[in-house]
Amino acid sequence: MTKRRSINLFVVFSILLAILLVACFVNFTYPFPMYGTYYSYSNFVSNIRLGEDIGSSMRVVYRATLPEGEAQSNYNALKTSTINQLKDIIQSEGYKDVTVSSYDDKIVMQIGNILNESDENTIQSLLENPQAIGFYIGEMSDTNTPFATAEDINVVDVVTSYDQSTAENIIVVRVQFNEDKIDEIAEATADGGTLYIYLGDTVYSQIDLGTSAIEEGVIFIQNSAFVDEATAQSYANGLRTGILSLELTTLELNSITPSYGVGSDVMIPIAMAVFALCLFIFMIVKYKQMGALACFNLLFFITIGLFILQSIPLAHYNFAGMIGMLLCLIISADSLMNIFERAKIHYQTGLQLHVAFKLGQKETLFKNLILNILTFAVGFVCVFMPNMAIQSFGWVALVLPIVNLFTSLVLMRLFINMYLPLNNTDGKKLNFHKGGENA
Amino acid sequence: MLNRDFTKSNKYYFKKNWIVLTCVAVFLIIGILVLSFAGMKGNFEFTGYNEFSVTVAETDSENFSKYMGEIESVVNLYGGECDNVSIIYNGDDSKLVVRYMNSLSAEQTEEINLAIADKVATTGEISEHVRVDKVVTSSDYLYTAVAIAIIWLVCTIFAYVRYNGASAIANLIANVISLLGFMSIGAILRLEIGLSYFAMLVILTLLTTYFAFSIFENIRANKYLDSNNYDMAITTAMKQNRTRFAVLACAVALIGLLFILFAPNPIRFVSVNIMFMAVVLLAVSYYVVPFVWSALITHMRKKKVVVKSTEK
Numbered sequence: 001m002t003k004r005r006s007i008n009l010f011v012v013f014s015i016l017l018a019i020l021l022v023a024c025f026v027n028f029t030y031p032f033p034m035y036g037t038y039y040s041y042s043n044f045v046s047n048i049r050l051g052e053d054i055g056s057s058m059r060v061v062y063r064a065t066l067p068e069g070e071a072q073s074n075y076n077a078l079k080t081s082t083i084n085q086l087k088d089i090i091q092s093e094g095y096k097d098v099t100v101s102s103y104d105d106k107i108v109m110q111i112g113n114i115l116n117e118s119d120e121n122t123i124q125s126l127l128e129n130p131q132a133i134g135f136y137i138g139e140m141s142d143t144n145t146p147f148a149t150a151e152d153i154n155v156v157d158v159v160t161s162y163d164q165s166t167a168e169n170i171i172v173v174r175v176q177f178n179e180d181k182i183d184e185i186a187e188a189t190a191d192g193g194t195l196y197i198y199l200g201d202t203v204y205s206q207i208d209l210g211t212s213a214i215e216e217g218v219i220f221i222q223n224s225a226f227v228d229e230a231t232a233q234s235y236a237n238g239l240r241t242g243i244l245s246l247e248l249t250t251l252e253l254n255s256i257t258p259s260y261g262v263g264s265d266v267m268i269p270i271a272m273a274v275f276a277l278c279l280f281i282f283m284i285v286k287y288k289q290m291g292a293l294a295c296f297n298l299l300f301f302i303t304i305g306l307f308i309l310q311s312i313p314l315a316h317y318n319f320a321g322m323i324g325m326l327l328c329l330i331i332s333a334d335s336l337m338n339i340f341e342r343a344k345i346h347y348q349t350g351l352q353l354h355v356a357f358k359l360g361q362k363e364t365l366f367k368n369l370i371l372n373i374l375t376f377a378v379g380f381v382c383v384f385m386p387n388m389a390i391q392s393f394g395w396v397a398l399v400l401p402i403v404n405l406f407t408s409l410v411l412m413r414l415f416i417n418m419y420l421p422l423n424n425t426d427g428k429k430l431n432f433h434k435g436g437e438n439a
Numbered sequence: 440m441l442n443r444d445f446t447k448s449n450k451y452y453f454k455k456n457w458i459v460l461t462c463v464a465v466f467l468i469i470g471i472l473v474l475s476f477a478g479m480k481g482n483f484e485f486t487g488y489n490e491f492s493v494t495v496a497e498t499d500s501e502n503f504s505k506y507m508g509e510i511e512s513v514v515n516l517y518g519g520e521c522d523n524v525s526i527i528y529n530g531d532d533s534k535l536v537v538r539y540m541n542s543l544s545a546e547q548t549e550e551i552n553l554a555i556a557d558k559v560a561t562t563g564e565i566s567e568h569v570r571v572d573k574v575v576t577s578s579d580y581l582y583t584a585v586a587i588a589i590i591w592l593v594c595t596i597f598a599y600v601r602y603n604g605a606s607a608i609a610n611l612i613a614n615v616i617s618l619l620g621f622m623s624i625g626a627i628l629r630l631e632i633g634l635s636y637f638a639m640l641v642i643l644t645l646l647t648t649y650f651a652f653s654i655f656e657n658i659r660a661n662k663y664l665d666s667n668n669y670d671m672a673i674t675t676a677m678k679q680n681r682t683r684f685a686v687l688a689c690a691v692a693l694i695g696l697l698f699i700l701f702a703p704n705p706i707r708f709v710s711v712n713i714m715f716m717a718v719v720l721l722a723v724s725y726y727v728v729p730f731v732w733s734a735l736i737t738h739m740r741k742k743k744v745v746v747k748s749t750e751k
Contacts, residue, residue: 053633053634053635054706059536061569099574101487101571101572101573101574102572103569103570103571103572104570106569108490108569108571252492254492254536256536259538260633260702260703260705260706261703261704261705261706262507262703263702263703264702264703264706267701267702267703268698268701268702268706270701271697271698271700271701271702272697274697274701275690275693275694275697278693279690282686318634318635319633319635319706319709320634320635320637320638320639320642323635323638323639323642323694323713324638324642326694327642327645327646327691327694330687330690330691331649333690334683334687337683337686338683341679341683363660366656367653367656367657367660370601370652370656371649371652371653371656374594374597374645374648374649374652375645375649377590377593377594378590378641378644378645378648381586381589381590381593382586382638382641385582385583385585385586386578386582387578387579387582387583387586387634387637387638388634389634389635389636389637389638390582390583390586390637390638390641392638393638393641393642397645
């Protein structure tokens with residue numbers, strides 16, 4: 001590689017890095033209309049879903065009361081059932097970081113992963129005021145009573161069904177009633193008509209039954225709005241809020257700052273940035289120009305890593321995840337240090353820089369590979385753990401070692417090859433010295 | 440220290456009855472585990488908390504910090520148990536959500552509520568109190584143990600296949616000691632822990648194995664084992680890694696320090712553990728791994744020679 005080509009490549013990579021850094025850390029409004037967007041760009045960092053401990057969350061406090069006719073002795077069992085139902089509804093909406101606890105007649109839910117207004121609206125519409133479900137033929141009135149209520153429903157879920165008219169599989173919401181109600185429901189809907197589903201006094205959905213009755217105690221609800229499983233699941237979750245075991249009165253529903261205290265979401269990134277800065281300074285002091293090159297490489301590692309971390313929809317990152325990110329940054333720097341240290345030893349024995357680095361990379365290849373695979377394996381185990389702190393760390397440990405393998409083994413090799421035409425003889429510029437104890 | 444002959448001091452280790460040694464080790468491990476869990480000081484996620492919200496008239500930054508300061512001072516008046524107050528701000532509804540530890544008596548809780556109500560009486564309104572049970576469940580302990588056990592198993596098999604039996608066992612022993620050491624320090628010093636502590640245990644497992652594998656990789660690369668020169672193998676590997684381990688441990692300690700300096704109270708208290716993690720890592724990688732490895736490899740190789748000579 002010639003000097004000129006080397007400089008050109010450095011310019012190209014610097015521009016690429018600048019673009020990545022902007023994409024990673026800067027929010028801006030597009031100067032021209034961009035269809036399919038909100039005319040503004042949201043950076044990678046703000047798209048990272050944070051856990052309720054260090055990110056914004058929604059908090060709901062309910063007073064839970066027994067439905068009429070239920071015995072007081074069943075209260076605790078029904079409360080546990082309600083908590084599980086609520087947790088299940090929220091988690092099936094994609095909000096995995098849910099903490100539910102209860103005291104006396106109150107149920108407190110805290111839902112993490114709240115990223116934007118859309119998330120707030122979703123939670124609010126589901127949890128603001130859960131009302132009991134009622135199935136009617138025709139609109140609700142004093143004379144028209146529901147033919148089925150919450151206690152008659154066995155299960156509400158999303159299934160794939162074969163549509164004979166289009167010969168395609170379609171996504172439908174299945175409402176299955178209890179077996180003892182099958183005949184009663186078939187009789188009530190014998191003439192068909194319009195099925196009204198009410199949540200409290202509000203119409204949730206209308207379904208045209210035509211002239212057919214609901215047979216075998218199952219309704220399959222098909223809707224043009226069910227473009228994918230998630231939209232169908234949202235619809236089903238709306239229905240599921242109507243079949244909770246206890247009646248809930250909302251005492252409070254608000255969005256709150258991190259449960260680890262005000263400022264966690266701001267101060268933790270600052271602490272992380274200071275750590276990265278300290279690491280960069282250390283690398284530059286220890287390896288001079290090669291240290292600067294390492295920082296260049298680490299910035300690629302950070303930006304690519306953040307891009308991938310924010311693009312995993314199910315993953316969220318709490319305090320343990322943040323520690324994991326910093327540890328992976330250390331591991332990435334360690335991979336580079338392994339290469340540099342081996343190259344340094346070879347340089348001390350009198351070899352030229354390009355030979356020293358070639359040998360250094362070759363000799364540390366397996367070591368770096370194994371240490372990163374070890375981190376990946378640990379991450380792989382952790383993402384399957386239901387404990388949110390461990391899972392959060394798991395996602396980080398799963399993603400970042402792969403990025404590190406790319407940056408430290410592939411990108412850094414390229415950067416070293418780009419650097420060597422500019423300096424192949426002067427080891428002092430890298431803090432390398434001829435001779436020494438390892439020579 | 441790192442240039443000494445690691446094998447000499449180990450030659451009597453395995454002459455003792457191994458059943459007695461194993462029993463003593465198992466009892467010690469169980470004892471330390473039980474004592475560590477008993478001695479741990481959990482934060483609000485472990486103990487549960489009292490919670491209420493205060494609706495304030497205005498939430499500009501001046502009023503906000505004024506309220507935070509006032510409420511925190513009232514809660515802190517009730518002693519160390521209340522030092523874990525966490526005030527959460529809800530800008531939209533002009534609300535502050537206040538949480539504090541609920542390890543207090545009902546009377547003390549009532550006193551705090553009245554004192555806070557008194558403080559904010561002119562401009563604020565306090566919502567109904569909610570007492571929230573602990574967030575940590577027994578499954579958190581179980582799944583952490585499962586995660587660590589799986590990692591140990593995978594790493595032990597890997598170490599056995601790539602390095603040798605001595606490395607596999609040395610890594611396992613180093614992991615057990617680092618985990619026990621870390622938990623004991625936390626329990627003895629009554630360091631505060633939160634939910635993230637479970638992840639810290641997994642992180643410690645990863646880092647201990649990372650350090651141990653670094654040593655084993657260097658031993659493998661240096662090829663001293665081919666000539667049965669165990670002393671040179673471990674001494675050279677340690678020499679090549681000692682600066683690196685010190686730097687890595689310092690980096691881990693720096694993470695803890697920065698969180699202590701920058702983050703709010705609950706994170707600050709939990710972060711002290713990270714600094715001690717660095718100490719444990721350094722101790723285990725400098726002393727435990729080389730000693731145990733050299734002791735095991737000497738024992739195993741010697742045994743092999745005896746078996747061979749008997750066959751002849």
